[in-house]
Amino acid sequence: MHGHHSPVPGDGPASGLLDQVEEAEAALRAAAERGRPGAPDGHAVDADPQEYFTALIEADQKIEPRDWMPDAYRRTLIRQIAQHAHSEIIGMQPEGNWITRAPSLKRKAILLAKVQDEAGHGLYLYAAAETLGVSRDELVELLLAGRQKYSSIFNYPTLTWADVGAIGWLVDGAAIVNQVPLCRCSYGPYARAMIRICKEESFHQRQGFEILYTLAHGTPAQRQMAQDAVDRWWYPSLAMFGPPDRDSVHSAQSMAWKIKRFSNDELRQRFVDMCVPQAEVLGLRIPDPNLRWNPERQSYDFTPPDYAELMRVISGDGPCNRQRMARRRRAHTEGAWVREAAAAYAAKRAGRGPAATRPAARDGRAAA
Numbered sequence: 001m002h003g004h005h006s007p008v009p010g011d012g013p014a015s016g017l018l019d020q021v022e023e024a025e026a027a028l029r030a031a032a033e034r035g036r037p038g039a040p041d042g043h044a045v046d047a048d049p050q051e052y053f054t055a056l057i058e059a060d061q062k063i064e065p066r067d068w069m070p071d072a073y074r075r076t077l078i079r080q081i082a083q084h085a086h087s088e089i090i091g092m093q094p095e096g097n098w099i100t101r102a103p104s105l106k107r108k109a110i111l112l113a114k115v116q117d118e119a120g121h122g123l124y125l126y127a128a129a130e131t132l133g134v135s136r137d138e139l140v141e142l143l144l145a146g147r148q149k150y151s152s153i154f155n156y157p158t159l160t161w162a163d164v165g166a167i168g169w170l171v172d173g174a175a176i177v178n179q180v181p182l183c184r185c186s187y188g189p190y191a192r193a194m195i196r197i198c199k200e201e202s203f204h205q206r207q208g209f210e211i212l213y214t215l216a217h218g219t220p221a222q223r224q225m226a227q228d229a230v231d232r233w234w235y236p237s238l239a240m241f242g243p244p245d246r247d248s249v250h251s252a253q254s255m256a257w258k259i260k261r262f263s264n265d266e267l268r269q270r271f272v273d274m275c276v277p278q279a280e281v282l283g284l285r286i287p288d289p290n291l292r293w294n295p296e297r298q299s300y301d302f303t304p305p306d307y308a309e310l311m312r313v314i315s316g317d318g319p320c321n322r323q324r325m326a327r328r329r330r331a332h333t334e335g336a337w338v339r340e341a342a343a344a345y346a347a348k349r350a351g352r353g354p355a356a357t358r359p360a361a362r363d364g365r366a367a368a
C-alpha cells in the first residue's frame with residue numbers, strides 16, 4: 001500500500017486531514033498572539049491601505065471585516081463563499097431523499113444528523129459572507145434566480161441506499177480535500193468557518209465509508225449495489241475540483257491573495273491518492289482502467305473526468321438541475337412563515353415590534 005494515509009476504518013479515513021485542520025487552527029491562534037505588523041495596536045496609522053493589506057497577507061495575518069481590502073478581493077470572496085453556502089444547502093437534497101428510507105433507526109438518526117450538519121454549514125458560510133457587506137437575503141435571491149452557482153455534484157441523483165455511502169466517502173471526501181487548505185485562507189471569518197466545517201466533514205466521510213464497508217461485506221446484492229454507487233459517483237467527484245489548471249480562470253489571483261493555496265489539479269491528485277488505498281480496504285474497485293501507481297511521481301496516474309460533462313452540468317443541463325432548483329424554490333416559499341415568525345419574535349424581543357405595542361392582545365391570550 002502506498003502513501004502515508006491510514007485507511008483503517010476504526011482510525012477514520014480522514015484522520016490525516018483532521019490533523020491538518022488542527023494545525024491550521026493552531027496557526028490561526030499563533031498569528032493572533034504574534035500580533036499584526038505596524039503599530040502595536042495592529043492599526044497602521046500612516047500606511048497606504050493597499051500596502052498594509054499586502055503586508056498583512058505576507059505576514060500570514062488574517063484580513064478581518066473592519067480592514068480595508070481591494071474590491072476584487074471582496075467580490076471574489078463573496079462569490080466563492082456564497083457558492084459554497086449554496087452548495088451546502090442544495091447538497092441536503094440528494095441525501096435527504098433517503099431519510100425516510102434509511103435501512104435502520106440508527107442509520108436514519110445518523111443521516112438526519114448529517115443532513116442537519118449541512119444546513120449548519122450553510123448557516124456559518126452565509127454568516128461569513130455577510131461580514132463582507134452583502135445580506136443573506138440577497139445571496140438567496142441570487143441562487144433562486146439562477147445567478148449564483150452551487151457545486152455541480154448535487155445535480156446527480158441518489159438511486160440506491162449505497163449512494164448515501166458513496167456521497168459520504170467520495171463527495172464529502174473531495175469536499176474536505178478542497179476545504180482543508182481553506183482553513184488557512186487569508187480572510188478570517190471564512191478560515192474560522194472552514195475549521196469548524198472540516199471537523200464535521202471528516203465525520204461525514206467516515207460515516208459514508210462505514211456504510212460502503214458494511215455493504216461491501218454483506219450479501220452479493222449489497223456488494224453489487226455498493227460497487228454500482230462507486231462507479232457512478234467516482235468521476236463526478238473528480239470533477240468537483242473544477243476545470244483543469246490550464247482552463248482555470250481565477251486561480252493565480254486567488255493564490256496571490258492566499259484565498260486558494262493549491263491548484264485544482266494538485267487537489268484532484270491528492271484526492272485520488274487518498275482514495276485508492278481506502279478503496280482497497282473497502283474491497284471496491286475504482287472504475288478507471290488506467291489507474292496505476294507512478295513511482296516517479298509518487299502518485300497515481302488516473303483518467304481525468306469528462307470536463308465537457310462538467311461544463312454541461314454547471315450550465316444547467318445535468319440530470320437533476322431543474323428538480324433541485326424547483327425544490328429549493330418551493331422550500332423557500334413554504335418556509336416564508338418561519339422567517340416571518342422569527343423576524344416578529346426578534347422584533348418583539350427588541351421591544352420595537354407590533355407585538356410589543358399590543359400588550360392587550362398578549363394579556364388577553366394569557367388570561368384565556
Ligand SMILES: [Fe+2]
Pocket residue numbers: 088117118121197201
Ligand atoms: Fe458540509
Ligand SMILES: [Fe+2]
Pocket residue numbers: 118172200201204
Ligand atoms: Fe458534509
